[in-house]
Amino acid sequence: MADKTVADPTPVPAVETPPAPEPEAAAPAPxxxxxxxxxxxxxxxxVAIMVKPVDGVDAKGLYKKIKETVVSQPEYKLxxxxxxxxxxxxxxxxFTIGLEADFDEEVMEVIEYxxxxxxxQQVTYQAAME
Numbered sequence: 621m622a623d624k625t626v627a628d629p630t631p632v633p634a635v636e637t638p639p640a641p642e643p644e645a646a647a648p649a650p651x652x653x654x655x656x657x658x659x660x661x662x663x664x665x666x667v668a669i670m671v672k673p674v675d676g677v678d679a680k681g682l683y684k685k686i687k688e689t690v691v692s693q694p695e696y697k698l699x700x701x702x703x704x705x706x707x708x709x710x711x712x713x714x715f716t717i718g719l720e721a722d723f724d725e726e727v728m729e730v731i732e733y734x735x736x737x738x739x740x741q742q743v744t745y746q747a748a749m750e
Contacts, residue, residue: 662697663719667727668745671711677737679706683713685737690730696721712744719748 673682683704692698696718704713717723723746731741 664697664716664749665719665721665723666714666716666745666747666749667723667743668712668714669728669731670740670742670744671713671731671738672740673709673711674737674739679709679711680704682737683711686711686731686734689734690727692717692721692726696726698727714745716749 671682671686673679683706687700690698690700698715698717698721700715701713704711706712715727717726728741728743731738
């Protein structure tokens with residue numbers, strides 16, 4: 621075999637190699653979800669009513685009194701509209717209340733007892749909201 625002389629290879633410029641990325645820390649395991657939510661979403665009922673004041677009773681004033689008087693039990697979280705609509709002397713308004721509440725007993729009967737100021741009342745619409 622003949623001796624071969626190998627020429628020096630062409631010099632390669634030195635290139636700095638970037639450091640290898642550090643391994644990412646393992647993401648913490650998601651917390652186990654509770655079997656029941658801390659605050660279950662409450663189902664509500666939307667109710668629209670008409671209230672006819674007795675002649676001579678101011679409709680807006682009566683609505684203010686209804687909002688202050690008809691409060692229901694705290695667990696039902698009765699919420700009246702801020703404002704009412706007055707048309708032909710009648711009050712049209714809506715409220716929401718817990719679905720489990722008997723809104724007829726909690727609201728309508730209380731308004732009915734205001735007989736010195738309320739001539740008539742009726743539910744015009746109601747629906748469960750989920």
